[in-house]
Each structure stands twice: as structure tokens, then as C-alpha cells.
Amino acid sequence: MAVRVRVPTPLRRFTAGNGEVTASGTSLKEIINDLESRHPGMRDRLLDDKGEIRRFVNIYLNGDDVRFLDQLNSAVKDGDDISIVPAIAGGR
Amino acid sequence: MSYITALKCRECGQDYPVEPLHVCETCFGPLEVVYDYGRIRAALSHKLIESRPRNLWRYRELLPVDHEPDIGPCSGFTPLLHARRLGAEIGIKRLYIKDDTVNHPTLSYKDRVVSVAITRAQEFGFSTVSCASTGNLATAVAAHAARAGLKCYIFMPEGVESGKIVGSAIYGARVITIRGNYDDVNRLCSEIADKYGWAFVNINLRPYYTEGAKTFGFEIAEQLGWKLPDSVVIPTAGGTILPKVAKAFKELKDIGLVKGGAPKIHSAQAAGSAPVIHALHKGTDLISPVKPNTIAKSIAIGNPADGFYVLGAVRESGGWGEMATDEEIVDAIKLLARTEGIFAEPAGGTTLAVTLKLLAQGRIKPEETVVVSITGNGYKTLEAVSNAVEQPFVIEARLDDFDALFERLSGGKRLAGAA
Numbered sequence: 001m002a003v004r005v006r007v008p009t010p011l012r013r014f015t016a017g018n019g020e021v022t023a024s025g026t027s028l029k030e031i032i033n034d035l036e037s038r039h040p041g042m043r044d045r046l047l048d049d050k051g052e053i054r055r056f057v058n059i060y061l062n063g064d065d066v067r068f069l070d071q072l073n074s075a076v077k078d079g080d081d082i083s084i085v086p087a088i089a090g091g092r
Numbered sequence: 093m094s095y096i097t098a099l100k101c102r103e104c105g106q107d108y109p110v111e112p113l114h115v116c117e118t119c120f121g122p123l124e125v126v127y128d129y130g131r132i133r134a135a136l137s138h139k140l141i142e143s144r145p146r147n148l149w150r151y152r153e154l155l156p157v158d159h160e161p162d163i164g165p166c167s168g169f170t171p172l173l174h175a176r177r178l179g180a181e182i183g184i185k186r187l188y189i190k191d192d193t194v195n196h197p198t199l200s201y202k203d204r205v206v207s208v209a210i211t212r213a214q215e216f217g218f219s220t221v222s223c224a225s226t227g228n229l230a231t232a233v234a235a236h237a238a239r240a241g242l243k244c245y246i247f248m249p250e251g252v253e254s255g256k257i258v259g260s261a262i263y264g265a266r267v268i269t270i271r272g273n274y275d276d277v278n279r280l281c282s283e284i285a286d287k288y289g290w291a292f293v294n295i296n297l298r299p300y301y302t303e304g305a306k307t308f309g310f311e312i313a314e315q316l317g318w319k320l321p322d323s324v325v326i327p328t329a330g331g332t333i334l335p336k337v338a339k340a341f342k343e344l345k346d347i348g349l350v351k352g353g354a355p356k357i358h359s360a361q362a363a364g365s366a367p368v369i370h371a372l373h374k375g376t377d378l379i380s381p382v383k384p385n386t387i388a389k390s391i392a393i394g395n396p397a398d399g400f401y402v403l404g405a406v407r408e409s410g411g412w413g414e415m416a417t418d419e420e421i422v423d424a425i426k427l428l429a430r431t432e433g434i435f436a437e438p439a440g441g442t443t444l445a446v447t448l449k450l451l452a453q454g455r456i457k458p459e460e461t462v463v464v465s466i467t468g469n470g471y472k473t474l475e476a477v478s479n480a481v482e483q484p485f486v487i488e489a490r491l492d493d494f495d496a497l498f499e500r501l502s503g504g505k506r507l508a509g510a511a
Binding site for chain 1: 103114115117118119272276282286287380381395
């Protein structure tokens with residue numbers, strides 16, 4: 001169950017500068033746990049102390065905001081595409 | 093001469109150098125410019141501000157730039173209009189329209205934030221500027237980039253009004269439309285910003301860019317004779333302007349340029365894209381994203397990251413917020429146009445429609461001084477109202493034909509003296 005995870009600049013010090021890494025798991029929660037084991041420190045950047053996705057972090061699964069899916073329980077399958085993006089508010 | 097000392101994370105307080113950064117590496121919170129208010133207090137006075145040209149740079153000490161700016165020489169200082177006819181119709185005596193439909197050069201409040209962002213982009217040495225935009229921001233970035241001689245790429249969602257595409261491309265900007273909504277565009281752009289190292293005004297220059305929105309608030313205070321109003325109604329999309337207007341009022345008080353109580357600040361959203369209002373009404377800090385569906389495309393942002401700060405600023409001020417349906421938005425656009433001769437885009441219709449609701453609810457009182465924020469021009473969004481206006485009458489070039497038409501239109505009355 002390998003997926004592609006795109007990593008934003010502020011997290012790349014955990015990934016040796018890589019903008020893209022792979023991870024495995026059947027749910028987003030498992031993916032994040034796998035990211036943590038491969039790149040220690042990442043989970044704390046993504047999740048708050050209650051284990052929820054941080055307010056200023058957006059995670060997209062195949063282009064869909066996981067807040068519209070099943071949050072951390074969103075099902076992940078082989079070949080999926082995950083983007084981690086700072087929750088910038090744009091203009092208009 | 094600069095009065096900026098650092099960038100600071102609004103969430104965890106970590107300090108960062110004055111660089112093109114926008115996100116805290118620790119908690120992903122947004123970064124905010126820190127000023128030396130002691131020095132600003134000593135430097136700035138009513139007299140100094142009033143002696144300067146009528147543009148947004150008259151407040152330059154409170155803006156995050158280092159050098160004498162030459163971008164946006166005519167941006168800002170838009171009219172604050174006492175709306176007597178509209179006020180009489182809705183029952184508010186001291187009703188004012190802050191009219192950014194005539195901001196220079198692209199007719200929206202975005203000329204403020206972009207003037208600051210492009211000035212900063214030049215100071216940082218960028219050669220390409222860019223933005224994710226549903227329209228108004230795009231045209232502002234394209235125009236100011238042209239004057240600054242910078243390369244420009246504009247990203248917008250498919251389906252925005254055609255005038256906004258033409259209105260960017262005409263300045264020589266390269267326009268790329270994305271199959272998706274505004275939030276999809278924003279997501280792609282933050283990935284592009286990382287990869288290409290361009291100055292995205294609303295991404296990596298965001299801490300500087302957003303500060304430009306304060307000038308909307310500075311001007312309201314100055315134009316009321318260095319007084320603050322009782323209520324201000326402001327549209328909410330990404331959530332930039334409302335907290336920054338609150339900040340502007342606070343800064344003016346802190347450095348001693350205005351006195352008295354702080355205004356209630358009210359947020360206006362379109363019912364088809366109202367995540368902040370839903371959270372406000374529910375009494376929660378958690379903003380659930382929505383998929384926008386409204387004619388008010390310029391404020392159709394379903395996942396506003398600064399929405400959290402909008403909630404904070406509204407609650408702290410004792411204000412409230414409401415949403416307006418597309419029909420109410422169109423009615424309000426027509427009301428403003430017919431009573432005051434100001435043609436607002438749907439965001440402005442939203443703001444006026446919400447003002448009416450807050451008045452009906454007693455959240456705004458008839459005896460208050462009220463400022464309605466009109467942030468964009470209706471000539472850019474003709475599609476939104478083209479079916480809501482009276483269609484033209486077609487006649488032959490014969491006086492008899494007009495006489496007959498006029499008689500019909502005036503309910504059978506004939507023109508005095510007519511045969």
C-alpha cells in the first residue's frame with residue numbers, strides 16, 4: 001500500500017529536503033504514523049496534542065480536503081496521492 | 093526607513109527574520125509583522141499624515157516596507173461617502189459607504205494589499221510575482237506588476253467572470269485557469285510557490301500583503317475626523333480584511349491617533365459560502381469547510397484559514413455576522429446603485445444585505461455611526477445582475493412611438509402640452 005506524499009517546504013527538514021516521499025497504510029492515520037517512523041518529528045507538526053489535524057494544516061487525498069472525507073480515518077489505497085499544504089488563506 | 097523588527101508566529105510566538113516566509117515551521121501558524129510601535133508613536137502625527145499625498149502610503153510607518161514606495165501612487169484613500177439617501181431609506185442617519193469600487197488602478201480593495209506586496213517583492217529582489225485568485229486580486233497583481241516591470245503569472249479557477257480574465261491578461265500577465273474551485277487553486281499555488289521560488293503575493297508574501305488591508309481602517313478613522321464609527325460591516329472571504337481593520341483601529345488607539353471606544357465589527361458572507369458565519373452562530377472556533385455555491389464569486393472561499401481570526405475579531409469587538417442569499421445580494425446591489433449611484437460587485441451587495449439584517453435584529457442601532465465596506469466594483473461582475481435589471485425598450489426613431497411608450501410607462505398620463 002504505497003502512496004505518494006507531497007511535503008511542503010516547512011516540513012522538508014524532516015525529509016532530507018525531499019518535496020515528495022512515499023508512505024504506506026490503509027488510512028490517513030496509518031500513513032501519518034508511517035511518516036513518523038520514516039521521518040521522526042513529522043507527526044507533531046501535523047497533529048495537535050489531542051491527535052487532531054492542526055488548524056493550519058490542510059491534507060488533501062487525491063485532491064480532496066480530508067475534512068470533507070473521513071478526516072484521519074479516511075481510507076487510503078495503493079497509488080493514492082496525498083498533499084500536505086499549509087492552510088494559507090488566499091485573496092480573492 | 094523601516095519600523096519592522098521581525099516576523100512572529102501568531103499561534104506559538106516564535107520569531108523569524110524579515111524574509112519571504114509565511115508559515116511557522118513549528119506549528120504551521122501564520123506569521124505576522126512586528127513593528128516598533130514606540131518609534132512609530134514618536135514619528136507619526138495627524139499633521140504629518142495629513143500633509144502627505146492622498147494614497148495609502150500616508151500611513152507608511154505602519155506598513156511593512158523599507159524604502160520610499162513608488163508602487164500604488166494613487167491606490168487607497170478612496171471616498172468615505174455619507175449615504176444620506178440610502179440611510180433615509182433604511183433608517184440609519186449616520187450611514188457611510190467606504191467606497192473601494194473606485195480604488196486605483198483596478199477598482200477593488202486589492203489595490204491596497206497588492207501595492208504593499210509588490211513593493212515588498214521588489215525589496216526582496218523577486219523578478220516574478222504571482223497569485224491565486226478568483227479575480228480581483230488577479231487584476232490588481234497584473235496591473236501593479238506591469239507598472240513595477242515584473243513578470244506575472246495569474247492562477248484562477250475555471251468559470252470566473254470573463255472580464256476578470258481579460259482584465260489580467262491585458263496587462264501582459266500569463267493567465268492559467270485551473271479545473272477546480274478556489275481552494276484547489278490555492279493548494280496548487282502553494283506547491284508552485286515552493287517549487288519555483290516566485291513571489292506569490294497571498295502565499296509567501298502574505299504577512300506583508302495582508303498588512304495593506306489595514307489602510308482601509310486607517311482611512312475610515314481619518315475620514316471620520318480621527319474618530320472611530322460605532323459599527324463597521326465587512327465582507328469575509330479568506331478572512332484578511334476584517335481582522336486587519338480591527339488591527340488598524342487598535343494601532344491608531346495604541347499610538348494615540350484616535351480615542352474612544354472600539355467599533356463593533358460585523359462579518360458578512362454569502363449564504364452559499366458562509367463557513368465563518370456558521371461557526372459564529374454555533375459559538376464554536378471550529379470552521380467546517382464548505383463547497384461554495386454563490387453568485388458572489390469574489391468571496392466564495394470555502395476554507396478560509398484566517399476565518400479563525402475573523403471570529404476572534406468579531407467576538408472581541410462585540411459585533412456579529414450574518415449571511416445573505418443570492419437574491420438578497422442582488423436586491424442590495426440594486427438598492428445601493430439606485431440610492432447612492434454606487435455599483436458594487438456581489439461582495440458589496442452581501443455587505444449591504446447583511447447590514448439590513450443586523451439592523452432588523454437590533455445588532456446595529458439606527459442612531460449609530462455605521463460604515464458599510466464596499467470592496468469591489470460591479471462593472472467587473474455584470475453577469476451577476478444582468479437579468480435583474482429592467483430590459484431596454486425598443487422603438488423606432490419616431491416621436492409618436494416614444495409618446496406612446498411614455499404614456500404606457502407612466503400609467504396612462506400624457507405629457508402636459510403634448511397633442
